Amino acid sequence: MRLPPQQGERLNRDRQFPFLFDGKPVHAFDGDTVASALFASGRRVFSRSFKYHRPRGLLCCSGHCPNCLLQIDGVPSVRACMEPAREGAVVKAQNVLGSLDRDLMSVVDKVGGPFLPVGFYYRTMMRPRRAWPIYERFLRSAAGLGRIDKHGRRTHRFDTEHRRAEVLVIGGGASGIAAAQEAADAGRQVVLVDDGLGEAAHIASAPFEVLSPARAIGIYEGGLVAVAAGSVLYRFRAERIVVATGTIEQPLLFPGNDLVGVMLSGGARRLIEQWSLRPGERAVVLATGGETIADDLRRAGTDVARVFEIGDQAPEEIVARGRKGRVSSVAIDGEKVECDLLVMSGGRQPAYSLLSQAGAKIEYDAGRGIFVPRGLPAGVEAAGSVTGERGQVVQPAPAYSGKGKCFVCICEDVTRKDVKRALAEGFDSIELAKRYTAVTMGPCQGRLCHLPSIRLFAGETGMGLGALGTTTARPPWAPVSLGLLAGRGHEPARRTSIHHRHEELGARMMWTGDWRRVHSYGDPAAEVRAVHEAVGVIDVSTLGKLLVSGPDAVPFLERLYPNRFADLRVGRVRYGVLGTDAGRIMDDGTIGRLAEEEFYVTTTSTGAGVVLEWFRWWNAVWGFDVEVVNLTGALAAVNVAGPHARELLGRLTTLDCSVEAFTYLDAKRAHVAGVPCLLLRIGFVGELGYELHFPSSYGEYLWDTLLDRGADLGTRPFGLEAQRILRLEKQHLIVGQDTDSESNTLDANMAWLVKFDKDDFVGKWALEHMQERGARERLVGFEMDDGVVPLEGGQVVVDGRPAGRVTSARWSELLGKAIGLAWVPPDLAEEGSRLEIRVDGGLEQASVRLRAFHDPEGARQRS
Amino acid sequence: MSGLEFEFLDPSSARAENGFEPVQRSPLERALRDAPPGVRDISLQVPDDLDKGLAGLQVTGERLLRRLTDLNLDALPATGTVAHVRATVLRDGDEFRIFFPQEYADHVAEVVLDAAAGLA
Numbered sequence: 001m002r003l004p005p006q007q008g009e010r011l012n013r014d015r016q017f018p019f020l021f022d023g024k025p026v027h028a029f030d031g032d033t034v035a036s037a038l039f040a041s042g043r044r045v046f047s048r049s050f051k052y053h054r055p056r057g058l059l060c061c062s063g064h065c066p067n068c069l070l071q072i073d074g075v076p077s078v079r080a081c082m083e084p085a086r087e088g089a090v091v092k093a094q095n096v097l098g099s100l101d102r103d104l105m106s107v108v109d110k111v112g113g114p115f116l117p118v119g120f121y122y123r124t125m126m127r128p129r130r131a132w133p134i135y136e137r138f139l140r141s142a143a144g145l146g147r148i149d150k151h152g153r154r155t156h157r158f159d160t161e162h163r164r165a166e167v168l169v170i171g172g173g174a175s176g177i178a179a180a181q182e183a184a185d186a187g188r189q190v191v192l193v194d195d196g197l198g199e200a201a202h203i204a205s206a207p208f209e210v211l212s213p214a215r216a217i218g219i220y221e222g223g224l225v226a227v228a229a230g231s232v233l234y235r236f237r238a239e240r241i242v243v244a245t246g247t248i249e250q251p252l253l254f255p256g257n258d259l260v261g262v263m264l265s266g267g268a269r270r271l272i273e274q275w276s277l278r279p280g281e282r283a284v285v286l287a288t289g290g291e292t293i294a295d296d297l298r299r300a301g302t303d304v305a306r307v308f309e310i311g312d313q314a315p316e317e318i319v320a321r322g323r324k325g326r327v328s329s330v331a332i333d334g335e336k337v338e339c340d341l342l343v344m345s346g347g348r349q350p351a352y353s354l355l356s357q358a359g360a361k362i363e364y365d366a367g368r369g370i371f372v373p374r375g376l377p378a379g380v381e382a383a384g385s386v387t388g389e390r391g392q393v394v395q396p397a398p399a400y401s402g403k404g405k406c407f408v409c410i411c412e413d414v415t416r417k418d419v420k421r422a423l424a425e426g427f428d429s430i431e432l433a434k435r436y437t438a439v440t441m442g443p444c445q446g447r448l449c450h451l452p453s454i455r456l457f458a459g460e461t462g463m464g465l466g467a468l469g470t471t472t473a474r475p476p477w478a479p480v481s482l483g484l485l486a487g488r489g490h491e492p493a494r495r496t497s498i499h500h501r502h503e504e505l506g507a508r509m510m511w512t513g514d515w516r517r518v519h520s521y522g523d524p525a526a527e528v529r530a531v532h533e534a535v536g537v538i539d540v541s542t543l544g545k546l547l548v549s550g551p552d553a554v555p556f557l558e559r560l561y562p563n564r565f566a567d568l569r570v571g572r573v574r575y576g577v578l579g580t581d582a583g584r585i586m587d588d589g590t591i592g593r594l595a596e597e598e599f600y601v602t603t604t605s606t607g608a609g610v611v612l613e614w615f616r617w618w619n620a621v622w623g624f625d626v627e628v629v630n631l632t633g634a635l636a637a638v639n640v641a642g643p644h645a646r647e648l649l650g651r652l653t654t655l656d657c658s659v660e661a662f663t664y665l666d667a668k669r670a671h672v673a674g675v676p677c678l679l680l681r682i683g684f685v686g687e688l689g690y691e692l693h694f695p696s697s698y699g700e701y702l703w704d705t706l707l708d709r710g711a712d713l714g715t716r717p718f719g720l721e722a723q724r725i726l727r728l729e730k731q732h733l734i735v736g737q738d739t740d741s742e743s744n745t746l747d748a749n750m751a752w753l754v755k756f757d758k759d760d761f762v763g764k765w766a767l768e769h770m771q772e773r774g775a776r777e778r779l780v781g782f783e784m785d786d787g788v789v790p791l792e793g794g795q796v797v798v799d800g801r802p803a804g805r806v807t808s809a810r811w812s813e814l815l816g817k818a819i820g821l822a823w824v825p826p827d828l829a830e831e832g833s834r835l836e837i838r839v840d841g842g843l844e845q846a847s848v849r850l851r852a853f854h855d856p857e858g859a860r861q862r863s
Numbered sequence: 864m865s866g867l868e869f870e871f872l873d874p875s876s877a878r879a880e881n882g883f884e885p886v887q888r889s890p891l892e893r894a895l896r897d898a899p900p901g902v903r904d905i906s907l908q909v910p911d912d913l914d915k916g917l918a919g920l921q922v923t924g925e926r927l928l929r930r931l932t933d934l935n936l937d938a939l940p941a942t943g944t945v946a947h948v949r950a951t952v953l954r955d956g957d958e959f960r961i962f963f964p965q966e967y968a969d970h971v972a973e974v975v976l977d978a979a980a981g982l983a
Binding site: 045157159160161162163164236237383488490491492493494495496497499515547549559594598600631632633634635652654669673676677678686693694696697698699700701702705838 | 869871873874876877878879880881882883885886887888889890893907916926927930931932933934935936937946947948964965966967968969970973974977978981
């Protein structure tokens with residue numbers, strides 16, 4: 001039943017519509033929230049509590065407490081008191097077995113109390129261990145809030161928007177509006193964030209922007225303020241932040257303080273004023289300024305049976321009793337009064353959390369009995385009652401005695417007895433006790449339990465509140481959905497300029513670092529055959545490409561790499577392995593000398609970023625006259641490999657590609673099909689090969705031309721899978737695949753490139769020690785006796801004990817063998833040594849092979 | 864000195880010869896084929912940048928930019944993160960030009976078009 005229209009009513013009584021609650025229609029007026037419409041329909045139980053499944057009713061009506069959490073249109077844990085009613089909405093109860101009024105799990109409240117003290121899950125249900133999954137499933141279904149659909153899909157669109165404001169005011173009450181007005185009058189650009197409870201949303205025309213309903217969910221480092229406004233998360237940067245979040249009315253702690261019908265005075269007032277609802281028929285008021293509240297109730301037609309001024313009358317014992325979870329009477333110091341509404345107020349605590357997050361100090365004001373913000377950081381101001389300098393002084397008892405469950409935290413169902421038990425167990429620090437009892441960690445995030453719990457702690461321990469201090473305030477200050485935080489589901493991926501051609505050719509793509517690369521075009525074995533017998537082309541644009549130039553380019557590279565580069569002639573290419581200070585392998589690639597003072601360095605696909613930073617960092621340290629330019633994205637690269645590669649290239653360029661003119665490890669420049677290219681004669685896949693580097697904008701053109709002009713030669717594209725087989729046939733390692741953070745150049749059989757006679761290079765000292773110490777393990781090739789391909793990462797077993805690991809393994813059709821690379825003890829690093837490798841739980845026999853499986857002399861790639 | 868100097872690899876030094884006619888392609892060409900009027904590919908008009916590896920996108924509307932970057936739009940040109948990628952943004956009234964590494968072209972286009980759809 002609605003009251004006649006009240007002053008401040010937010011209803012449009014001309015428009016009424018239905019929505020469904022647990023399958024039954026409920027009528028709402030335009031302007032109703034889901035909660036107010038349900039209350040008007042006669043509903044009093046809105047939720048069941050977290051642990052004990054006790055019935056809970058409206059308490060604050062301002063989005064603070066957990067008592068009205070419902071599932072609305074599939075979204076769990078929506079605060080019904082803040083959610084506007086919508087026509088056709090589907091509203092359901094959550095965390096119940098049965099219905100809100102008859103929840104079978106409420107048996108926990110009757111019999112479970114002694115067995116489920118705070119932290120019971122830390123001490124019980126340990127044995128038998130195998131039963132834990134059963135316990136866990138039970139606990140998960142018995143406790144908690146709403147449920148999410150594990151198989152659900154993204155149903156809402158959430159966006160993120162970056163905003164700037166000269167002045168950002170948080171809070172749409174009188175103080176917030178005044179602060180916004182003052183700043184706007186001073187000519188500042190102002191945005192005011194209003195949660196919908198204040199008056200700001202109803203200002204017809206303001207000289208500032210109003211975001212409503214919107215909630216600041218946190219103030220982060222650098223003054224970033226995150227504001228949730230419907231489906232948009234605003235990330236505000238403001239020159240000045242004014243926090244005017246006001247105060248939060250606090251509950252009283254007494255047995256039965258969670259019964260349906262026990263309300264905060266602000267909640268009762270909002271029901272009357274905004275939605276014209278009578279909160280109850282017969283009320284008892286326990287509050288400071290209780291007569292004012294009582295007058296409001298009387299105007300709404302509620303019979304006020306008794307008013308107790310908290311603070312003045314200082315009762316010692318308050319006990320609320322109920323029937324079926326609804327308050328029916330309250331006994332105050334033995335005086336019992338029948339009622340169906342108990343309006344309480346334990347004073348108001350400044351809502352300082354955002355200020356605390358911004359860096360303000362929070363201190364206890366002993367005179368007022370509240371925590372107040374002090375020492376605000378530059379650019380952050382507090383306005384209005386959040387400063388703690390206004391309002392009534394109320395210092396209720398930490399808890400009123402009496403028999404029955406007295407709830408300190410209604411979110412997590414933590415009782416006074418639980419807090420006492422935690423203290424008895426030694427959790428006497430407020431931060432530890434918070435984590436153990438979970439007080440302040442529920443949906444209200446301490447809004448209604450922070451101050452009362454600290455008062456209770458202080459009362460029980462005898463410590464002063466000032467000494468006890470407060471717990472850390474962290475975002476989110478307001479509830480926010482994970483979808484809003486996640487935003488849109490975009491994943492930054494790097495794609496080569498030939499990427500779309502690969503897709504058109506039916507390639508299966510895979511991630512390598514943040515690049516999308518081709519795994520294969522459907523038949524890796526055929527791709528390998530093409531490279532061995534005809535021509536294969538592979539997109540290697542993902543290789544890191546750095547141009548190192550300047551008068552000090554030679555000493556710079558000499559000190560970075562263990563190799564020598566001073567003797568590298570212009571027009572020649574050399575393989576290089578980059579090491580860390582500790583002599584570990586970091587990356588590898590080729591270094592081509594383009595001119596006396598200009599080098600073209602390639603890196604692995606995933607190592608480019610690290611190598612670039614490594615180069616720049618050392619250059620800053622050494623102060624060389626060197627410039628390093630990252631060309632990774634600017635240039636595409638294609639490797640053309642196979643016995644007919646020279647013939648194909650000859651069709652596209654006037655460059656003399658004969659073996660005499662363009663020898664192995666030469667670098668040349670030429671136009672290929674009209675495109676300027678840097679050509680490197682190198683051979684990762686073990687066949688005659690040319691790596692073409694050219695402007696990426698010509699990627700598709702040159703790729704198409706290579707395939708088109710090479711069609712009669714059997715040219716076909718190949719992917720990473722084929723490349724992995726091909727390089728394994730040559731025993732070429734892949735950094736990161738065959739090496740890890742402990743692998744060094746010497747143990748990886750590349751001692752030949754380490755020039756200890758150089759004055760210095762990164763990692764020299766470490767490598768010298770490793771050389772002196774001797775190898776601890778060796779990277780070797782192996783072939784399996786019976787053709788079984790072991791898993792990469794599989795164990796190498798010696799005398800029944802793990803002694804090494806497989807890093808790569810593939811089946812080679814060319815060799816008719818399963819081959820691979822493995823780290824083994826040094827004494828096994830001899831040709832023909834026998835190994836055992838664990839495969840599917842059993843041991844398979846293998847032999848060590850130290851030379852390349854295919855073309856060990858390298859004649860094919862030099863041809 | 865034989866002179867393999869890197870300037871040789873400038874895209875403008877491509878030439879039609881021996882029956883070959885090199886064709887440049889913008890990395891955004893496919894992604895922006897059906898773009899709304901406020902989003903335009905300017906990759907092939909990118910000024911001669913140092914590493915010649917930038918794609919370019921022109922978009923209209925400050926609100927759209929605010930959904931893409933936390934850069935101060937009143938203090939452009941500037942370099943920062945746009946659509947999760949490092950980019951440089953220039954402003955001319957309500958028109959913004961965004962330059963970023965070309966290998967992110969598809970990703971940036973996807974984010975821009977999605978943000979534009981969210982505002983439509």
